[in-house]
Amino acid sequence: MxxxxxxxxxxxxxxxxxxxxxxxxxxxxxxxxxxxxxxxxxxxxxxxxxxxxxxxxxxxxxxxxxxxxxxxxxxxxxxxxxxxxxxxxxxxxxxxxxxxxxxxxxxxxxxxxxxxxxxxxxxxxxxxxxxxxxxxxxxxxxxxxxxxxxxxxxxxxxxxEKIQYAEQEAWSDFDERINFVCIGNGKHAPNVDAVLWLSKEIWPLIRKALPEAEVSVYGAYMPQQVNQLHKPEIGFLIKGWTEDVNEVFENTRVNLAPLRFGAGIKGKLTTAMQNGTPSVTTAIGAEGMHDGLPWSGVVAETPENFAREAIQLYRNRKDWKKSQQNGLDLINQLYNxxxxxxxxxxxxxxxxxxxxxxxxxxxxxxxxxxxxxxxxxxxxxxxxxxxxxx
CATH class of the missing domain: 3.40.50.2000 (Glycogen Phosphorylase B;)
Known part of the structure; x- marks a missing residue:
């Protein structure tokens, strides 16, 4: 608006x-x-x-x-x-x-x-x-x-705004970033479901392969069923509203958006692209957003595939850099x-x-x-x- x-x-x-x-x-x-x-x-x-x-x-x-x-x-x-x-x-x-x-x-x-x-x-x-x-x-x-x-x-x-070369050069590099992020307003049902699914079925698989990794969940108006998922001992952190979403993405290596229903296009995914952060999401998440161009990350459907792709993207610098470039191309070509x-x-x-x-x-x-x-x-x-x- x-x-x-x-x-x-x-x-x-x-x-x-x-x-x-x-x-x-x-x-x-x-x-x-x-x-x-x-x-x-x-x-x-x-x-x-x-x-x-x-x-x-x-x-x-x-x-x-x-x-x-x-x-x-x-x-x-x-x-x-x-x-x-x-x-x-x-x-x-x-x-x-x-x-x-x-x-x-x-x-x-x-x-x-x-x-x-x-x-x-x-x-x-x-x-x-x-x-x-x-x-x-x-x-x-x-x-x-x-x-x-x-x-x-x-x-x-x-x-x-088109992402300029100087902005891209200022992004934190692969080795300077750490951990995962999941963002979404708690009043939006698809976001709540995504966090619940992430906590129950996806994060345990990621954490098993990356025992030191953490995922920070941001979003205003989180309901009690989400807040009670806060478990630092397994690296699942509910952080609520953030004043600067760009800063969050700038310091995070991979964005997770396991959306199982919804419509339209997702601001959390374009914002991740604007900060050079690749995303793992579902077909619903990426729907209508990339018009046949390569996705800025990976699209996966099952918990096993989602976790496997998130782990691979987190570990592999080459794949991560390619996904980052795909996001830049999407912003500059489709959202100009x-x-x-x-x-x-x-x-x-x-x-x-x-x-x-x-x-x-x-x-x-x-x-x-x-x-x-x-x-x-x-x-x-x-x-x-x-x-x-x-």
Whole structure:
């Protein structure tokens, strides 16, 4: 989201950031970035006057739940505003994979297609003029499986600065690094499952081969079931939130990301690449992230393979250096901030010039939009009246 805000600011837009979430001491100081911010409420007709007063040319929704709540109000009050959905990842895909994993049944597209959350998310994509997709896998899923018009989608992963030669030269070398790391926010279910799996089935195999090795687990909001895994005697250390994730990666030899479900692309993996730290992950972890280019490390599925590859990468300087170079190539080729900005700017300018024609061709989106105005709109108004009586 910060990268997108920076993009619009660079394009010369005046930005107003609105949210229903309460600010906290950890909230970003948007004013310092020259961005206005306003609090808004759900199911509140006061938003209509607010948005008409601003009269935006572009509205960006943070995930489909936000579009569900406010999209119809945008269409009704500022119909000429370009509606862009930042999907972050396909939430429906992540959720169905999580349920399948807990039920210990294989994930299937058939199941995903039948779920209500999938229909809601796809409807949100159809209602918008453009949806930003971070994963090449998810773009392919929508265009090939659901036959969604590719003109409604833009592959826009993380916008990262190109790694310069001088930066690469400043990285700590193989012999200067030690141990393993595993990073992920504790409020995100795939991360919690990854730490549990690492502790139970993978780390004992690594520790047996490398009896002096340690793995440090970082992440805010770790639940008790993770905190109780802290066992220094076997080198499994739960360290919680870290102020400087780059420093952590800079001093660690191998990153472990044993993700068994999820969607989108993983910031922990690109951050590792930016600091020259190879990663061992799963097919889910690397999904949609490397577009056929060699992975920055190894992809493994079973605990035995995962542990074996982690040990090999940890011990073998040649393999480690090659994986590090692969990560540098991925960042500079697929996540190049300048190239991605140019791509987004071109698409946005075309939308601004040809919005009416673009919408005419999005017939399914018009159909879904029509039905939404007849349902979501009146549900929201009913909730608003109910709240007034309370």
């Amino acid at each position: 910060l990268q997108l805000l920076d993009f619009f600011k660079n394009e010369g837009f005046d930005i107003v950031f609105t949210s229903t979430a309460s600010k906290s001491e950890l909230s970003l100081d948007l004013d310092a970035l020259g961005i206005k911010s306003r609090d808004i409420m759900l199911n509140d007709s006061g938003f209509d006057d607010f948005i008409k007063d601003i009269n935006p040319t572009v509205v960006l929704f943070d995930r489909f739940l936000t579009e569900e709540q406010f999209g119809w109000r945008i269409s009704e009050n500022v119909p000429n505003a370009i509606k862009i959905l930042d999907t972050e990842d396909l939430h429906s895909l992540r959720k169905v994979r999580e349920v399948s994993h807990k039920k210990e049944v294989p994930f299937s597209l058939r199941t995903w297609l039948q779920e209500d959350i999938t229909k809601r998310e796809v409807a949100s994509i159809l209602r918008c003029d453009l949806s930003l997709m971070v994963s090449t896998f998810e773009v392919q899923l929508l265009t090939e499986t659901l036959k969604i018009d590719s003109n409604l989608l833009l592959h826009l992963p993380f916008l990262l 901030k300048q190239k991605l900005r140019e791509r987004f700017s071109l698409v946005l300018n075309n939308l601004q010039r040809n919005l009416e024609e673009h919408r005419i061709h999005n017939f399914m989106g018009n159909l879904v939009q029509h039905q939404t105005l007849q349902s979501t709109k009146y549900l929201s108004k009913w909730i608003e009246e109910k709240n007034k009586k309370k």
